Amino acid sequence: MADRTPIIAPSILASDFSRLGEEVARISEAGGDWIHCDVMDGHFVDNISFGSAFVEAATRHTDKHIDVHLMISRPDHYLDRYTPLADSVSVHVEADHDVAQTLSRIRAAGCLAGLAISPPTPLEKVEPFIGQFDILLVMTVNPGFGGQPFIPETIEKVQAAAEWRAKGLADFHIEVDGGINTATAKIAREAGADIFVAGTAVFKASDAAAEIEALRG
Numbered sequence: 001m002a003d004r005t006p007i008i009a010p011s012i013l014a015s016d017f018s019r020l021g022e023e024v025a026r027i028s029e030a031g032g033d034w035i036h037c038d039v040m041d042g043h044f045v046d047n048i049s050f051g052s053a054f055v056e057a058a059t060r061h062t063d064k065h066i067d068v069h070l071m072i073s074r075p076d077h078y079l080d081r082y083t084p085l086a087d088s089v090s091v092h093v094e095a096d097h098d099v100a101q102t103l104s105r106i107r108a109a110g111c112l113a114g115l116a117i118s119p120p121t122p123l124e125k126v127e128p129f130i131g132q133f134d135i136l137l138v139m140t141v142n143p144g145f146g147g148q149p150f151i152p153e154t155i156e157k158v159q160a161a162a163e164w165r166a167k168g169l170a171d172f173h174i175e176v177d178g179g180i181n182t183a184t185a186k187i188a189r190e191a192g193a194d195i196f197v198a199g200t201a202v203f204k205a206s207d208a209a210a211e212i213e214a215l216r217g
């Protein structure tokens with residue numbers, strides 16, 4: 001079985017964009033394992049964040065794993081702008097694309113392939129793609145904004161996905177994203193999650209290193 005040591009992925013959506021480089025360096029030095037980059041197009045979600053030029057700028061201030069979360073309607077169309085910058089790329093099962101083909105292209109580009117699922121979407125929607133993704137990204141808030149409260153019902157999906165994994169159907173990480181703090185990380189970890197995205201909790205903490213350690217549990 002693969003290593004399930006908790007991975008903490010601070011989301012730069014919660015950083016001070018006017019000091020992006022310093023913020024990325026600060027959070028890397030504080031012990032963040034992966035740098036989570038939330039790309040939003042104002043169409044798939046009701047918010048616009050940043051695009052590939054911004055992600056590229058962030059990469060110049062860290063040697064950590066770059067984890068791109070595409071909340072965009074046509075991930076297949078924009079994919080080639082992100083795979084050269086990233087170590088993992090997650091696309092939404094709800095977006096308008098050939099999911100199997102997009103996942104296959106992400107892997108072919110040398111990245112871990114992530115499949116993301118929003119809170120209202122039943123887990124059955126990702127079932128046909130088991131074995132084709134390396135990360136199941138379970139959204140624990142509705143995508144689009146940082147700083148929202150964790151939706152407890154989403155944990156049932158983490159538990160069910162962990163059962164798939166335990167049955168040996170496939171080996172994949174379970175990443176939780178949205179409203180993650182030390183309390184909700186514990187709930188998610190006990191349900192089977194091993195990657196913890198935290199924007200507000202880490203970037204707004206007075207001691208980011210202590211917060212990252214606390215999130216590991």
Ligand SMILES: O=C(CO)[C@@H](O)[C@H](O)COP(=O)(O)O
Pocket residue numbers: 011013014036038069071141142143144145146147148177178179180197198199200201
């Ligand atoms: O993908 C998203 C939001 O759509 C997340 O990655 C958020 O950026 C997490 O922020 P917090 O809830 O931790 O503040």
Ligand SMILES: [Fe+2]
Pocket residue numbers: 011036037038069177197
């Ligand atoms: Fe995200």
